[in-house]
Amino acid sequence: xxxxNAAVQWNHVTFSVNGKTILQDINGTFLEGxxxxxxxxxxxxxxxxFKLCNGLAxxxxxxxxxxxxxxDSYAPVELRRMVGFAMQDAxxxxxxxxxxxxxxxxxxxxxxxxxxANELLKLVGLPATISDQxxxxxxxxxxxxxxxxxTLVNRPSILLLDEITSSLDRVSQQDVEALIVRINKQYGTxxxxxxxxxxxxxxxxxxxxxMINGQLVEAGESFLLDQPExxxxxxxxxxxxx
Amino acid sequence: xxxxxLAITLIFVIIPLVLSRTLNLGLEKDTLIATVRSIIQLxxxxxxxxxxxxxxxxxxxxxxxxxxxxxATQNARKKxxxxxxxxxxxxxxFITVEVLTQGILLGLSITPTTAQYxxxxxxxxxxxxxVLSILFLNxxxxxxxxxxxxxxxxxSLGGTPKQAVHKQLITSIxxxxxxxxxxxxxxxxxxxxxxxSGQIIAGADPLQAVLFQLLILFLLLTTAxxxxxxxxxxxxxxxxxxxxxxxxxxxxxx
Numbered sequence: 001x002x003x004x005n006a007a008v009q010w011n012h013v014t015f016s017v018n019g020k021t022i023l024q025d026i027n028g029t030f031l032e033g034x035x036x037x038x039x040x041x042x043x044x045x046x047x048x049x050f051k052l053c054n055g056l057a058x059x060x061x062x063x064x065x066x067x068x069x070x071x072d073s074y075a076p077v078e079l080r081r082m083v084g085f086a087m088q089d090a091x092x093x094x095x096x097x098x099x100x101x102x103x104x105x106x107x108x109x110x111x112x113x114x115x116x117a118n119e120l121l122k123l124v125g126l127p128a129t130i131s132d133q134x135x136x137x138x139x140x141x142x143x144x145x146x147x148x149x150x151t152l153v154n155r156p157s158i159l160l161l162d163e164i165t166s167s168l169d170r171v172s173q174q175d176v177e178a179l180i181v182r183i184n185k186q187y188g189t190x191x192x193x194x195x196x197x198x199x200x201x202x203x204x205x206x207x208x209x210x211m212i213n214g215q216l217v218e219a220g221e222s223f224l225l226d227q228p229e230x231x232x233x234x235x236x237x238x239x240x241x242x
Numbered sequence: 243x244x245x246x247x248l249a250i251t252l253i254f255v256i257i258p259l260v261l262s263r264t265l266n267l268g269l270e271k272d273t274l275i276a277t278v279r280s281i282i283q284l285x286x287x288x289x290x291x292x293x294x295x296x297x298x299x300x301x302x303x304x305x306x307x308x309x310x311x312x313x314a315t316q317n318a319r320k321k322x323x324x325x326x327x328x329x330x331x332x333x334x335x336f337i338t339v340e341v342l343t344q345g346i347l348l349g350l351s352i353t354p355t356t357a358q359y360x361x362x363x364x365x366x367x368x369x370x371x372x373v374l375s376i377l378f379l380n381x382x383x384x385x386x387x388x389x390x391x392x393x394x395x396x397x398s399l400g401g402t403p404k405q406a407v408h409k410q411l412i413t414s415i416x417x418x419x420x421x422x423x424x425x426x427x428x429x430x431x432x433x434x435x436x437x438x439s440g441q442i443i444a445g446a447d448p449l450q451a452v453l454f455q456l457l458i459l460f461l462l463l464t465t466a467x468x469x470x471x472x473x474x475x476x477x478x479x480x481x482x483x484x485x486x487x488x489x490x491x492x493x494x495x496x
Contacts, residue, residue, distance in 0.1 A: 054398050058485055076486040081400040091391045093409070107401040154400060 006065065007032040007158050007190035008053055008083075010216075013062035015048060022048045024214045026062070030158070030192050035184050037205030037222065038194045041236060044211040046194045047088065050160045053192075054085040067157070084156030088163045088194075090147035092135040097126075097146060100135055104153040112153065123182070124149040125175055141172030148179065152187075159183065161193040165200065173197075177204050198225055198237060212236065252277075294357050303357050307364050311336045314372035322379040324491040326480040332375055335472045339371045339465045340364055352457070363461070366437070370422075370462050374469040377418035382474065385410035386481060386491060393481075393488050403482040411478055415470040422466040426459055435459075 008030040015023040023045045030036050038046045051057040052064060055076050064071040066083065074082070081104070092100050101120060102112035118128040124145040130138070138146065144164045151159060161180065165173045177200060184191050195201055201208050201222055208222040210233045218230045228234045255277050262269040294302040315332045322328035344360065344367075346352070353359040386393070389410055396406040429435060434442075437458060441451035481489055 055485065056394060056398060056487055058487065072485070076397075077400045077402065080398055085398045087391070087395060087398070089391070091395045093392050093395070103396070103401075104399045107396065107399060107405055150399070 009065040037201035040211035081154040084151035090143040382414040
């Protein structure tokens with residue numbers, strides 16, 4: 001992978017919590033404007049990788065370059081607006097759909113216009129009529145779509161999506177899959193997506209990273225999942241039922 | 243009241259002891275400890291106060307206040323050990339409410355500059371501030387723990403640490419100060435405040451006792467609000483590092 005168009009480059013990145021190694025010597029690249037899927041068993045360190053990328057945690061050693069610059073050279077707020085992060089359980093704060101959607105701008109003391117809000121809701125396939133509804137009344141799929149829309153308010157150049165389809169039914173999953181492709185094509189956003197569904201990785205992802213036990217064991221174009229070189233990856237792929 | 247009369251009032255300690263033993267409530271040991279401690283502590287304070295009042299020396303007054311702050315800090319810090327530097331944060335809070343309240347009372351000549359006024363009022367202010375600190379810390383730690391996902395969400399969207407815990411901070415300030423405000427709404431209707439009752443029993447004019455009690459109530463309102471706000475704003479930054487990352491609270495060692 002060429003480093004000239006690396007959205008995020010990882011050089012020997014290691015991370016541990018209370019002496020327990022979570023990420024070990026991660027080396028690789030998320031290519032700009034591409035969709036990369038992260039797959040691997042639970043506890044492989046995939047979500048932690050996202051936290052490092054969004055600046056919610058810092059690596060113990062190694063370098064992370066975001067858009068060619070050392071991650072720590074960005075102010076935390078600037079980095080987090082540039083690298084959007086939709087969390088696994090689509091956490092919402094108490095309030096309406098609009099209040100949650102507008103949050104990234106409210107935090108900056110700005111206002112999200114009604115037109116812009118409706119445009120974003122439409123983009124993610126939610127009706128504008130739910131704007132005044134409490135987020136408590138939303139279905140799992142609607143929450144995930146709202147979570148993605150909220151992350152887009154900051155117009156991030158990199159979008160991290162953490163298992164956003166895992167709790168959805170097949171129809172909602174397909175909606176979100178189409179949405180990811182649409183965001184990637186429409187805005188040229190670099191997308192990194194953690195999924196447990198290897199079929200999604202094959203069909204949606206341009207590239208795939210396979211992580212096992214805190215290590216990046218194989219990375220390449222998504223068809224690698226059909227012919228893995230690594231024994232651990234082969235076992236992992238074989239054990240997947242999707 | 244003579245020591246003999248006080249000895250007779252021990253009946254009021256024997257009643258719960260007998261009830262506890264009869265009904266197997268297991269309260270005997272704590273009741274006895276509480277009784278012995280209260281006798282020793284209050285008698286000691288009584289003798290110390292006698293000494294301080296007689297000498298009227300500023301040094302003794304200051305020493306008493308320092309002891310009060312030290313005891314209040316020691317007691318309240320147990321509830322906030324998960325927050326870094328909680329000891330000095332509490333000390334700073336207690337000093338601030340003490341200086342603020344005594345500054346206004348003495349500065350505007352509302353109360354005389356004598357140990358007889360300064361020490362009991364300081365005791366009420368610091369004691370109240372201690373209870374408020376405990377209420378605040380209990381609630382704040384629980385809010386921070388239960389809303390950690392919301393905190394990380396706000397940070398991840400580009401919010402500052404203050405924005406990330408703002409709701410938890412406000413909820414905790416409200417929860418800790420509401421009891422003080424609510425109790426003032428029914429004061430005099432349900433029970434007479436202890437200090438006012440004490441003054442009336444000691445033979446003071448009831449109206450004078452009421453006026454003084456009102457002064458104390460107003461004082462405690464300021465103490466409550468200032469304590470919670472100050473402790474909150476001193477505490478929340480320690481939940482984050484310089485990269486605006488949320489540091490999970492350590493599990494309390496109970």
